[in-house]
Amino acid sequence: MKKALVMLATAVAVSGAFAQTPAPASAPMSATAPGASAPAAKAGHERNVEDRIAYLHTKLKITSAQESQWNAFADVMRNNGQTMxxxxxxxxxxxxxxxxxxxxxxxxxxxxxxxGMKKLVDAFDPLYSSFSPEQKKLADVTFHQGGPEGGHHHGKGGKKAPAPASDATAN
Known part of the structure:
Protein backbone atom coordinates (compact mmCIF):
# COMPACT_ATOMS: atom_id res chain seq x y z
CA MET A 1 0.00 0.00 0.00
CA LYS A 2 2.92 2.36 0.70
CA LYS A 3 4.18 1.84 -2.86
CA ALA A 4 0.75 2.69 -4.23
CA LEU A 5 0.63 5.80 -2.07
CA VAL A 6 4.06 6.93 -3.27
CA MET A 7 2.96 6.44 -6.87
CA LEU A 8 -0.26 8.37 -6.23
CA ALA A 9 1.68 11.10 -4.44
CA THR A 10 4.09 11.48 -7.32
CA ALA A 11 1.37 11.54 -9.95
CA VAL A 12 -0.84 13.95 -8.07
CA ALA A 13 1.78 16.24 -6.63
CA VAL A 14 3.65 16.78 -9.81
CA SER A 15 0.84 16.80 -12.28
CA GLY A 16 -0.88 18.58 -9.47
CA ALA A 17 -3.24 18.59 -11.42
CA PHE A 18 -4.20 16.95 -14.51
CA ALA A 19 -4.35 13.64 -16.06
CA GLN A 20 -1.28 12.05 -17.36
CA THR A 21 0.76 14.86 -18.85
CA PRO A 22 4.47 14.48 -19.47
CA ALA A 23 6.73 16.79 -17.55
CA PRO A 24 9.01 19.31 -19.16
CA ALA A 25 12.66 18.35 -18.96
CA SER A 26 13.27 21.03 -16.33
CA ALA A 27 10.50 19.82 -13.99
CA PRO A 28 11.64 16.85 -11.91
CA MET A 29 9.02 14.20 -11.42
CA SER A 30 10.29 12.76 -8.15
CA ALA A 31 8.75 13.27 -4.76
CA THR A 32 10.53 15.38 -2.17
CA ALA A 33 13.75 13.83 -0.95
CA PRO A 34 13.66 12.24 2.49
CA GLY A 35 14.91 14.59 5.15
CA ALA A 36 13.96 17.73 3.22
CA SER A 37 12.36 20.38 5.35
CA ALA A 38 8.63 21.03 5.06
CA PRO A 39 9.11 24.60 3.72
CA ALA A 40 11.63 23.32 1.15
CA ALA A 41 9.27 20.51 0.20
CA LYS A 42 6.39 22.94 -0.15
CA ALA A 43 8.48 25.32 -2.24
CA GLY A 44 9.61 22.45 -4.48
CA HIS A 45 6.05 21.18 -4.85
CA GLU A 46 4.73 24.64 -5.70
CA ARG A 47 7.54 25.09 -8.21
CA ASN A 48 6.60 21.76 -9.83
CA VAL A 49 2.97 22.85 -10.13
CA GLU A 50 4.00 26.20 -11.60
CA ASP A 51 6.40 24.44 -13.98
CA ARG A 52 3.55 22.16 -15.10
CA ILE A 53 1.26 25.16 -15.65
CA ALA A 54 3.90 26.99 -17.69
CA TYR A 55 4.68 23.86 -19.68
CA LEU A 56 1.02 23.22 -20.55
CA HIS A 57 0.44 26.89 -21.41
CA THR A 58 3.24 26.71 -23.96
CA LYS A 59 2.52 23.18 -25.19
CA LEU A 60 -1.17 23.88 -25.78
CA LYS A 61 -0.44 27.24 -27.46
CA ILE A 62 -2.89 29.17 -25.30
CA THR A 63 -4.02 32.35 -27.04
CA SER A 64 -4.78 35.70 -25.44
CA ALA A 65 -8.49 35.08 -26.10
CA GLN A 66 -8.24 31.86 -24.04
CA GLU A 67 -6.44 33.39 -21.06
CA SER A 68 -9.51 33.71 -18.83
CA GLN A 69 -10.41 30.02 -19.26
CA TRP A 70 -6.75 29.11 -18.92
CA ASN A 71 -6.41 31.10 -15.69
CA ALA A 72 -9.43 29.32 -14.21
CA PHE A 73 -7.87 25.96 -15.12
CA ALA A 74 -4.46 26.97 -13.74
CA ASP A 75 -6.05 28.17 -10.49
CA VAL A 76 -7.68 24.77 -10.01
CA MET A 77 -4.30 23.13 -10.65
CA ARG A 78 -2.76 25.34 -7.97
CA ASN A 79 -5.56 24.69 -5.48
CA ASN A 80 -5.42 20.94 -6.09
CA GLY A 81 -1.67 20.99 -5.71
CA GLN A 82 -1.94 22.90 -2.45
CA THR A 83 -4.58 20.51 -1.08
CA MET A 84 -2.62 17.42 -2.01
CA GLY A 116 -9.74 17.65 -7.37
CA MET A 117 -9.90 15.83 -10.69
CA LYS A 118 -13.62 16.58 -10.95
CA LYS A 119 -12.92 20.27 -10.40
CA LEU A 120 -10.10 20.12 -12.93
CA VAL A 121 -12.29 18.49 -15.58
CA ASP A 122 -14.96 21.11 -14.96
CA ALA A 123 -12.38 23.88 -15.47
CA PHE A 124 -10.82 22.20 -18.51
CA ASP A 125 -14.11 21.67 -20.36
CA PRO A 126 -14.69 25.32 -21.40
CA LEU A 127 -10.98 25.74 -22.16
CA TYR A 128 -10.91 22.65 -24.37
CA SER A 129 -14.11 23.81 -26.09
CA SER A 130 -12.37 27.07 -27.00
CA PHE A 131 -9.42 25.26 -28.60
CA SER A 132 -8.76 25.27 -32.31
CA PRO A 133 -8.60 21.84 -33.98
CA GLU A 134 -4.78 22.02 -33.76
CA GLN A 135 -4.92 22.79 -30.03
CA LYS A 136 -7.37 19.94 -29.45
CA LYS A 137 -4.97 17.54 -31.16
CA LEU A 138 -2.11 18.86 -29.02
CA ALA A 139 -4.18 18.44 -25.86
CA ASP A 140 -5.34 14.96 -26.85
CA VAL A 141 -1.78 13.81 -27.45
CA THR A 142 -0.35 15.61 -24.43
CA PHE A 143 -2.86 14.19 -21.97
CA HIS A 144 -2.85 10.71 -23.48
CA GLN A 145 0.91 10.12 -23.58
CA GLY A 146 1.17 8.78 -20.06
CA GLY A 147 2.19 9.98 -16.67
CA PRO A 148 5.49 10.64 -14.97
CA GLU A 149 6.67 7.10 -15.59
CA GLY A 150 6.27 7.62 -19.34
CA GLY A 151 3.36 5.73 -20.78
CA HIS A 152 1.52 3.95 -18.00
CA HIS A 153 -1.80 5.25 -19.28
CA HIS A 154 -3.48 2.56 -21.33
CA GLY A 155 -5.43 3.41 -24.42
CA LYS A 156 -8.08 1.39 -26.20
CA GLY A 157 -7.43 -2.30 -26.33
CA GLY A 158 -5.22 -2.22 -23.24
CA LYS A 159 -2.15 -1.20 -25.21
CA LYS A 160 0.37 1.10 -23.65
CA ALA A 161 0.40 4.60 -25.04
CA PRO A 162 3.62 5.36 -26.93
CA ALA A 163 6.36 7.01 -24.94
CA PRO A 164 6.82 10.70 -25.70
CA ALA A 165 9.43 11.58 -28.30
CA SER A 166 12.77 12.65 -26.92
CA ASP A 167 13.11 15.91 -28.82
CA ALA A 168 12.45 19.23 -27.10
CA THR A 169 9.17 19.82 -28.90
CA ALA A 170 7.64 16.69 -27.41
CA ASN A 171 8.42 17.62 -23.83
Whole structure:
Protein backbone atom coordinates (compact mmCIF):
# COMPACT_ATOMS: atom_id res chain seq x y z
CA MET A 1 0.00 0.00 0.00
CA LYS A 2 2.92 2.36 0.70
CA LYS A 3 4.18 1.84 -2.86
CA ALA A 4 0.75 2.69 -4.23
CA LEU A 5 0.63 5.80 -2.07
CA VAL A 6 4.06 6.93 -3.27
CA MET A 7 2.96 6.44 -6.87
CA LEU A 8 -0.26 8.37 -6.23
CA ALA A 9 1.68 11.10 -4.44
CA THR A 10 4.09 11.48 -7.32
CA ALA A 11 1.37 11.54 -9.95
CA VAL A 12 -0.84 13.95 -8.07
CA ALA A 13 1.78 16.24 -6.63
CA VAL A 14 3.65 16.78 -9.81
CA SER A 15 0.84 16.80 -12.28
CA GLY A 16 -0.88 18.58 -9.47
CA ALA A 17 -3.24 18.59 -11.42
CA PHE A 18 -4.20 16.95 -14.51
CA ALA A 19 -4.35 13.64 -16.06
CA GLN A 20 -1.28 12.05 -17.36
CA THR A 21 0.76 14.86 -18.85
CA PRO A 22 4.47 14.48 -19.47
CA ALA A 23 6.73 16.79 -17.55
CA PRO A 24 9.01 19.31 -19.16
CA ALA A 25 12.66 18.35 -18.96
CA SER A 26 13.27 21.03 -16.33
CA ALA A 27 10.50 19.82 -13.99
CA PRO A 28 11.64 16.85 -11.91
CA MET A 29 9.02 14.20 -11.42
CA SER A 30 10.29 12.76 -8.15
CA ALA A 31 8.75 13.27 -4.76
CA THR A 32 10.53 15.38 -2.17
CA ALA A 33 13.75 13.83 -0.95
CA PRO A 34 13.66 12.24 2.49
CA GLY A 35 14.91 14.59 5.15
CA ALA A 36 13.96 17.73 3.22
CA SER A 37 12.36 20.38 5.35
CA ALA A 38 8.63 21.03 5.06
CA PRO A 39 9.11 24.60 3.72
CA ALA A 40 11.63 23.32 1.15
CA ALA A 41 9.27 20.51 0.20
CA LYS A 42 6.39 22.94 -0.15
CA ALA A 43 8.48 25.32 -2.24
CA GLY A 44 9.61 22.45 -4.48
CA HIS A 45 6.05 21.18 -4.85
CA GLU A 46 4.73 24.64 -5.70
CA ARG A 47 7.54 25.09 -8.21
CA ASN A 48 6.60 21.76 -9.83
CA VAL A 49 2.97 22.85 -10.13
CA GLU A 50 4.00 26.20 -11.60
CA ASP A 51 6.40 24.44 -13.98
CA ARG A 52 3.55 22.16 -15.10
CA ILE A 53 1.26 25.16 -15.65
CA ALA A 54 3.90 26.99 -17.69
CA TYR A 55 4.68 23.86 -19.68
CA LEU A 56 1.02 23.22 -20.55
CA HIS A 57 0.44 26.89 -21.41
CA THR A 58 3.24 26.71 -23.96
CA LYS A 59 2.52 23.18 -25.19
CA LEU A 60 -1.17 23.88 -25.78
CA LYS A 61 -0.44 27.24 -27.46
CA ILE A 62 -2.89 29.17 -25.30
CA THR A 63 -4.02 32.35 -27.04
CA SER A 64 -4.78 35.70 -25.44
CA ALA A 65 -8.49 35.08 -26.10
CA GLN A 66 -8.24 31.86 -24.04
CA GLU A 67 -6.44 33.39 -21.06
CA SER A 68 -9.51 33.71 -18.83
CA GLN A 69 -10.41 30.02 -19.26
CA TRP A 70 -6.75 29.11 -18.92
CA ASN A 71 -6.41 31.10 -15.69
CA ALA A 72 -9.43 29.32 -14.21
CA PHE A 73 -7.87 25.96 -15.12
CA ALA A 74 -4.46 26.97 -13.74
CA ASP A 75 -6.05 28.17 -10.49
CA VAL A 76 -7.68 24.77 -10.01
CA MET A 77 -4.30 23.13 -10.65
CA ARG A 78 -2.76 25.34 -7.97
CA ASN A 79 -5.56 24.69 -5.48
CA ASN A 80 -5.42 20.94 -6.09
CA GLY A 81 -1.67 20.99 -5.71
CA GLN A 82 -1.94 22.90 -2.45
CA THR A 83 -4.58 20.51 -1.08
CA MET A 84 -2.62 17.42 -2.01
CA UNK A 85 0.61 18.94 -0.74
CA UNK A 86 -0.98 19.59 2.65
CA UNK A 87 -2.39 16.07 2.83
CA UNK A 88 0.95 14.49 1.98
CA UNK A 89 2.77 16.77 4.42
CA UNK A 90 0.36 15.63 7.12
CA UNK A 91 0.91 12.02 6.08
CA UNK A 92 4.69 12.41 6.38
CA UNK A 93 4.25 13.94 9.84
CA UNK A 94 1.99 11.11 11.07
CA UNK A 95 4.67 8.46 11.55
CA UNK A 96 2.97 6.29 14.18
CA UNK A 97 -0.39 5.37 12.68
CA UNK A 98 -2.33 2.19 13.21
CA UNK A 99 -3.18 0.18 10.12
CA UNK A 100 -6.75 1.44 10.32
CA UNK A 101 -5.70 5.08 10.63
CA UNK A 102 -3.26 4.59 7.75
CA UNK A 103 -6.06 3.27 5.56
CA UNK A 104 -8.36 6.13 6.57
CA UNK A 105 -5.68 8.66 5.74
CA UNK A 106 -5.09 7.01 2.37
CA UNK A 107 -8.85 7.11 1.69
CA UNK A 108 -8.87 10.84 2.49
CA UNK A 109 -6.06 11.41 0.01
CA UNK A 110 -7.74 9.31 -2.67
CA UNK A 111 -11.02 11.17 -2.18
CA UNK A 112 -9.28 14.55 -2.33
CA UNK A 113 -7.62 13.45 -5.56
CA UNK A 114 -10.95 12.38 -7.06
CA UNK A 115 -12.62 15.63 -5.96
CA GLY A 116 -9.74 17.65 -7.37
CA MET A 117 -9.90 15.83 -10.69
CA LYS A 118 -13.62 16.58 -10.95
CA LYS A 119 -12.92 20.27 -10.40
CA LEU A 120 -10.10 20.12 -12.93
CA VAL A 121 -12.29 18.49 -15.58
CA ASP A 122 -14.96 21.11 -14.96
CA ALA A 123 -12.38 23.88 -15.47
CA PHE A 124 -10.82 22.20 -18.51
CA ASP A 125 -14.11 21.67 -20.36
CA PRO A 126 -14.69 25.32 -21.40
CA LEU A 127 -10.98 25.74 -22.16
CA TYR A 128 -10.91 22.65 -24.37
CA SER A 129 -14.11 23.81 -26.09
CA SER A 130 -12.37 27.07 -27.00
CA PHE A 131 -9.42 25.26 -28.60
CA SER A 132 -8.76 25.27 -32.31
CA PRO A 133 -8.60 21.84 -33.98
CA GLU A 134 -4.78 22.02 -33.76
CA GLN A 135 -4.92 22.79 -30.03
CA LYS A 136 -7.37 19.94 -29.45
CA LYS A 137 -4.97 17.54 -31.16
CA LEU A 138 -2.11 18.86 -29.02
CA ALA A 139 -4.18 18.44 -25.86
CA ASP A 140 -5.34 14.96 -26.85
CA VAL A 141 -1.78 13.81 -27.45
CA THR A 142 -0.35 15.61 -24.43
CA PHE A 143 -2.86 14.19 -21.97
CA HIS A 144 -2.85 10.71 -23.48
CA GLN A 145 0.91 10.12 -23.58
CA GLY A 146 1.17 8.78 -20.06
CA GLY A 147 2.19 9.98 -16.67
CA PRO A 148 5.49 10.64 -14.97
CA GLU A 149 6.67 7.10 -15.59
CA GLY A 150 6.27 7.62 -19.34
CA GLY A 151 3.36 5.73 -20.78
CA HIS A 152 1.52 3.95 -18.00
CA HIS A 153 -1.80 5.25 -19.28
CA HIS A 154 -3.48 2.56 -21.33
CA GLY A 155 -5.43 3.41 -24.42
CA LYS A 156 -8.08 1.39 -26.20
CA GLY A 157 -7.43 -2.30 -26.33
CA GLY A 158 -5.22 -2.22 -23.24
CA LYS A 159 -2.15 -1.20 -25.21
CA LYS A 160 0.37 1.10 -23.65
CA ALA A 161 0.40 4.60 -25.04
CA PRO A 162 3.62 5.36 -26.93
CA ALA A 163 6.36 7.01 -24.94
CA PRO A 164 6.82 10.70 -25.70
CA ALA A 165 9.43 11.58 -28.30
CA SER A 166 12.77 12.65 -26.92
CA ASP A 167 13.11 15.91 -28.82
CA ALA A 168 12.45 19.23 -27.10
CA THR A 169 9.17 19.82 -28.90
CA ALA A 170 7.64 16.69 -27.41
CA ASN A 171 8.42 17.62 -23.83
Missing amino acids: GQLFQQRRADTNLSALDDMKQYATIAQAHAD
